[in-house]
Amino acid sequence: MRTCAESYLFYPQAPRPATRPIARPAARWRLRLAGPRLSGDMDAALRPALTVKLAEPRGFCAGVDRAIQIVERAIERYGAPVYVRHEIVHNVHVVEHLRRLGAVFVEEIDDCPPDRPVVFSAHGVPRAVTAEAEARRMFFLDATCPLVSKVHLDAERHHAAGRDIVLIGHAGHPEVVGTLGQLPPGAITLIETAEDVAALRPQDPDNLAFVTQTTLSLDDTAEVVAALKARFPGIKGPHGRDICYATTNRQEAVKAIAENCDLVLVVGSQTSSNSLRLVEVARRSGARDARLIDDARDIDPAWFDQVRCLGLTAGASAPEVLVEGVLDWLRARFEVQIAETATARETVTFKLPRAVA
Numbered sequence: 001m002r003t004c005a006e007s008y009l010f011y012p013q014a015p016r017p018a019t020r021p022i023a024r025p026a027a028r029w030r031l032r033l034a035g036p037r038l039s040g041d042m043d044a045a046l047r048p049a050l051t052v053k054l055a056e057p058r059g060f061c062a063g064v065d066r067a068i069q070i071v072e073r074a075i076e077r078y079g080a081p082v083y084v085r086h087e088i089v090h091n092v093h094v095v096e097h098l099r100r101l102g103a104v105f106v107e108e109i110d111d112c113p114p115d116r117p118v119v120f121s122a123h124g125v126p127r128a129v130t131a132e133a134e135a136r137r138m139f140f141l142d143a144t145c146p147l148v149s150k151v152h153l154d155a156e157r158h159h160a161a162g163r164d165i166v167l168i169g170h171a172g173h174p175e176v177v178g179t180l181g182q183l184p185p186g187a188i189t190l191i192e193t194a195e196d197v198a199a200l201r202p203q204d205p206d207n208l209a210f211v212t213q214t215t216l217s218l219d220d221t222a223e224v225v226a227a228l229k230a231r232f233p234g235i236k237g238p239h240g241r242d243i244c245y246a247t248t249n250r251q252e253a254v255k256a257i258a259e260n261c262d263l264v265l266v267v268g269s270q271t272s273s274n275s276l277r278l279v280e281v282a283r284r285s286g287a288r289d290a291r292l293i294d295d296a297r298d299i300d301p302a303w304f305d306q307v308r309c310l311g312l313t314a315g316a317s318a319p320e321v322l323v324e325g326v327l328d329w330l331r332a333r334f335e336v337q338i339a340e341t342a343t344a345r346e347t348v349t350f351k352l353p354r355a356v357a
C-alpha cells in the first residue's frame with residue numbers, strides 16, 4: 001500500500017510538460033477578481049457612520065491555498081486542460097478563475113480522458129475513485145487537505161483495531177462521502193445530531209470510536225460528542241479534535257466580533273460548509289442578523305436600515321480580494337471605521353505534491 005505522502009502522486013502516464021510558458025496564474029487571479037462595481041457612490045458629507053468589525057483570521061486556509069496551487073501549477077506545467085474532480089474548493093470565484101486558466105470540472109473520473117491530468121479536490125475522495133484512476137493508468141494529483149487525510153488515517157486505524165466507527169458529519173458533503181469511502185460499506189455509521197446518538201445500535205458498544213468532518217460547528221459537535229460519551233463511556237476519539245484549526249479559528253474570531261453587531265456578512269459560497277457555519281455562529285453569538293454573500297454584488301442596501309455596526313468575515317475558501325470588494329462597497333456608502341479583532345495568528349502551510357512543487 002502506498003503511504004499518505006506517496007498517494008499525492010500516481011504517475012504512470014505523466015503528460016509531457018507544456019513547452020510554452022504561460023502567465024503566472026496568481027497575477028491573473030488578482031486582476032480578475034479585483035474591483036466589484038461601485039455604483040451608488042455617495043457624497044462624503046452625506047455618508048452615515050458605520051463601524052466595521054473585521055474578524056481575523058478569515059478567508060483562505062492552508063488546505064485551500066495548497067489545493068488551488070496544485071491546479072494552477074498543474075496547468076502551468078502540463079498545459080490545459082487539467083481535469084478536476086468536483087469543485088476543487090467550495091467557492092464560485094475560485095472555480096471560475098481556474099476554469100478560465102484551463103481547468104475542466106467534472107463530478108466523476110469517467111468524464112476525464114485518460115491522457116490528461118486529473119486533480120482530486122481538497123475534500124478527499126473515496127478509495128474506489130483512486131483505484132479507478134490507477135486501473136485506468138491516469139496521472140492524478142491528490143489535493144485532499146492533509147487534515148482530511150488525517151481523519152481518513154484515524155478511521156483506518158480504528159477499523160484495524162476492530163472498532164465500529166461513528167462519523168459525525170453532514171450527509172452528502174463530499175468530505176463525508178470521501179471518509180465513508182475509506183472503509184468497506186457498513187464499517188462507518190454517519191450521524192449528524194445528538195438525537196441520532198440514541199438510535200445507534202453498534203455491534204459491540206464497548207469497542208467504538210468516532211471521527212468527525214473537519215468543518216463542523218464547534219459547539220454543535222461538542223454536544224454530539226457529549227451525547228456519545230454519555231451513552232458509550234469507553235468510546236475512543238481523536239486526541240484533540242478533528243475539526244480543523246482553520247474552522248476553529250474562524251468560528252472563534254466571528255464569536256469575538258458578533259456581539260453588538262447589527263449585521264454580520266460572511267463572504268463565502270452556499271456550498272461551503274465552514275462559511276455556512278460562520279453565519280450560524282454569528283447569529284448564536286449575538287449578531288442581530290447574519291448573511292452569506294458570494295461577493296459585494298450580493299449585498300442588498302435594504303439590509304443596512306438601522307445598521308451602525310457591521311461584522312465582516314470570510315470562509316476558508318473565500319479569497320481576501322472579495323473582502324476588499326465588500327469594504328470598497330461599504331466605503332462608497334458609509335463613513336467607515338474599521339476595528340480588526342485578531343483572535344489567533346496562523347502560520348500553517350502544507351507541502352505541495354512533488355509533481356508540481
Ligand code: SF4
Nearest residue numbers: 061063064145214244
Ligand atoms: S477548512 Fe480545514 S480541513 Fe478544509 S481545507 Fe482548510 S485546513 Fe483543510
